[in-house]
Amino acid sequence: MKINILTLFPDMFSVFEHSIIGRARNSGILDITTTNIRDFSASKHKKVDDYPYGGGAGMVMSAQPVVECIKAVKQNNSGKVIFLGPRGKTFNQEVAKEISKLDEVIFVCGHYEGIDERAYKYFDLELSLGDFVLTGGEMAAIPIIDSICRLIPGVLSSEESFVEESFYSGLLEHPQYTRPEVFEDESVPSVLLSGHHENIRKWRRKMSLRITKERRPDLFQNVKLTKEDIKLLKEYEKNVD
Structure with missing residues (x-):
């Protein structure tokens, strides 16, 4: 499976370099790549957020760098674009099984107080880890991706390990x-x-x-x-x- 993770904090996903997922990557079963959304900012200072229209606390993630990042990654990954956000379908084992059947998938990690609504039309699916607040989509992406990857044939030592x-x-x-x-x-x-x-x-x-x-x-x-x-x-x- 080819997995692209779009994030502002690529280093957070170094966890996938170790243990079972790390071995699966080394053997070629999994191809997990991170892409820094900040690299696609049109801002001179690579700014990716701004104050919300209408006022309110916190900052909102801008649509432009997110959309441009998705478009760039789509050139090499034609999979579904999954956004990790609070309005999404609650993730569970059945969802993990369905996604594990895909050959390619793209995960987008939100941050700050939310993401510009105009970016949503580029998402095929939104997933939530549960009814609680996290500091960013990265925190949800790690367990979700791990849960999906371990269902892919060859990642675990035998099918019995997860059945x-x-x-x-x-x-x-x-x-x-x-x-x-x-x-x-x-x-x-x-x-x-x-x-x-x-x-x-x-x-x-x-x-x-x-x-x-x-x-x-x-x-x-x-x-x-x-x-x-x-x-x-x-x-x-x-x-x-």
Whole structure:
């Protein structure tokens, strides 16, 4: 996948030079490039913001450098232009899956108190990380891009690495354990030591269902329960009683 990030602060994305994403870039699976919006300012002093018409606190990002930056990047990237802003669709795992299927994509990071409305016609999609305020679009872009990239074939070591993770199946992930077998008098659940793969699978599914129902009922209500799921939940509730 080719990803272009349009930003006023390219250095913030050095995080993608490390770990899993860094390895995927080195192997050629991911092509992540940052472009400084400031380089496209028509202002003598490379100014990219100004006071809002009508008054108000803060500065507004000018349309001119943003639009010119998009036009320049579009010469080598024909993908959708995604703006990170508060009016956008809330990002989730389903959105991540859809974007991960694209070959090319462009992310635009806003900053200051907002962006000139006239730039919006150049955006194909606006995404929000959630109902809270960040200092800039860069802060939202990093987790969104990471979430998308790890779904691309070859980025993780195996498909299983993300298929069983939280949110991928609509459920929170089951508890995980590693050595030692006993830590502070607490033992690893015996089923995980049994070597019985079917029982382990059922236990993990049961735990995912239970944890999601208890901690994220909003997610749980959208899960299509199978006959086995209903049986596993009844087993858990019976043992709790």
